[in-house]
Amino acid sequence: MEELMKELNSIKKxxxxxxxxxxxxxxxxxxxxxxxxxxxxxxxxxEGQKHGHTCN
Structure with a gap:
């Protein structure tokens, strides 16, 4: 659970x-x-936006 919170906090912004x-x-x-x-x-x-894709 701690690992998941760390991951969530890394993408928070x-x-x-x-x-x-x-x-x-x-x-x-x-x-x-x-x-x-x-x-x-x-x-x-x-990841898709990083590569220039606009469709999800």
Whole structure:
């Protein structure tokens, strides 16, 4: 769970505040699978933008 929070904090400046709070709440409530899914989606979206893709 600590690892997931560290990962979330590393992408905090790239995501909306409400998204951050939602994922943080999922981690705290024990819904780690949903939090992991959300973080992975954010990272995938950021990866696509890094390579110049606009479609998600």
């Amino acid at each position: 790239y995501i909306p505040y409400n998204t951050y709070r939602t994922i943080k709440g999922q981690v705290k409530s024990g819904n780690v699978e949903a939090a992991r899914t959300g973080i992975n989606k954010i990272k995938k979206r950021a």
